[in-house]
């Protein structure tokens with residue numbers, strides 16, 4: 318079921334703001350990732366502006382929902398979203414990668430308000446959310462835990478070790494979101510072309526299903542699909558849920574979309590200007 | 604000004620060169636080819652390259668199997684992942700059976716292009732040095748890096764090469780000859796002996812100039828091979844001055860300082876100071892500011908030398 322048009326327009330506007338902040342911050346830092354962050358914008362916005370039970374003024378609230386960005390290299394998207402949601406001033410996003418900044422190159426829960434788990438070594442962020450979900454059950458708390466994984470990241474065995482244990486213990490207060498953009502960092506040649514490189518992983522929904530998870534597939538850039546998928550995931554009983562969100566790496570900037578070269582490339586001043594213009598003029602994503 | 608060259612590029616080019624002479628060579632990549640420069644092989648000699656995906660533990664085991672069947676696998680990933688993520692696979696299937704697997708630990712030390720604490724490995728030397736049968740080499744510059752790649756490829760058994768990301772000064776001439784094992788005297792001096800390893804040796808060399816301008820004569824020795832450590836060479840260099848400073852872009856626990864202390868403590872105890880990262884993790888930041896905050900600049904090395912001399916007096 319589509320969501321109401323007015324809140325949807327608001328979410329779309331947020332998504333444009335997040336994308337602009339990502340590009341501006343990476344440009345200013347002269348370092349960081351671009352493709353993965355642009356891929357996850359709608360997911361982050363849906364989470365922090367619609368789905369999560371959180372209090373930006375009290376980031377350590379014990380009963381808050383947890384959201385773990387396991388694909389930690391994309392954290393600039395999360396910082397931008399957290400800032401817009403009021404966890405810290407938006408200007409602070411521009412200290413990304415600067416010395417002594419709270420905006421680290423990979424998430425650091427000891428530094429940044431709103432970060433529920435440190436991450437950055439792919440796969441290692443998959444298991445702590447299972448621990449959070451198990452702790453909620455043990456402590457009689459009703460918070461929900463979300464773990465956001467990259468599609469390259471799920472090549473790590475640890476993800477599947479987590480998937481097994483989560484279904485073994487029927488952990489239905491845990492939802493995984495796979496950012497399924499079909500591109501990783503260097504990847505594999507597509508159709509024998511060494512310079513076009515993709516993540517060839519296939520049957521992603523089937524894999525999670527085979528591990529005993531309830532799987533929902535959706536367009537990860539369409540709020541009308543994403544938000545109902547998140548809401549459905551929370552209602553599933555007796556097993557964990559996995560949202561396989563079809564996304565586009567570099568989404569929103571024509572010359573970045575789907576290109577592995579933009580995984581961690583810093584836009585030049587001209588590229589930045591062109592990208593910002595596209596985002597401002599563009600048909601709203603989501 | 605010394606010429607600046609990226610060691611990772613040298614590693615990639617040397618790998619490509621080796622594909623012409625070593626038909627059994629195989630570069631295995633942990634999906635970082637465009638960071639580690641394994642892409643040089645991926646694009647130009649694709650038969651010698653395989654992306655093992657974002658799955659380091661499997662990659663290590665695959666390398667063990669390949670080596671057992673006669674290939675020479677070079678694993679290529681960040682130092683932080685090679686030294687940590689696949690450590691159990693490394694010890695059980697590579698170092699215990701002494702298999703011929705080579706590890707290219709890229710982005711070592713604190714200068715990792717602002718990636719921060721997860722990617723800054725302060726402990727790789729300590730971990731790898733503690734594995735029996737492992738050879739550990741940290742070249743000072745691109746000239747030495749190239750020769751170390753050639754030497755490690757032709758040496759039987761497991762080896763780890765510590766490679767840095769950003770362009771660093773070339774301190775050796777083309778006539779330099781690297782060998783696995785021996786320490787390398789860089790500069791003669793009489794007041795204290797400084798041992799450096801990896802790119803920190805170049806910073807120590809600058810520190811020697813700073814010290815010289817204050818009338819202090821430092822004897823600088825580069826230690827490219829952290830394991831097996833050149834015990835005789837270290838004792839001889841320490842005896843020259845009777846005071847020892849070690850400096851490294853690594854934790855002060857278990858790295859070069861540890862290796863030198865293990866030797867001197869047992870064979871020639873002299874007043875000694877270990878300089879490096881003060882048992883802390885890293886963070887994101889620009890290179891100059893990182894070196895300053897974490898105390899690895901030539902100025903910091905010189906200060907450590909002076910502290911040692913004052914203490915020893």
Ligand SMILES: Cc1ncc(C[n+]2csc(CCOP(=O)(O)OP(=O)(O)O)c2C)c(N)n1
Nearest residue numbers: 353437438439467468469470500501502634
């Ligand atoms: C254990 C580990 N290995 C390698 C890396 C380097 N790395 C960072 S991002 C990335 C690609 C991630 O691809 P994917 O999970 O698909 O994320 P996205 O496409 O959303 O950027 C790689 C290989 C890492 N951070 N951690």
Ligand SMILES: [Mg+2]
Nearest residue numbers: 468469500501
């Ligand atoms: Mg991806």
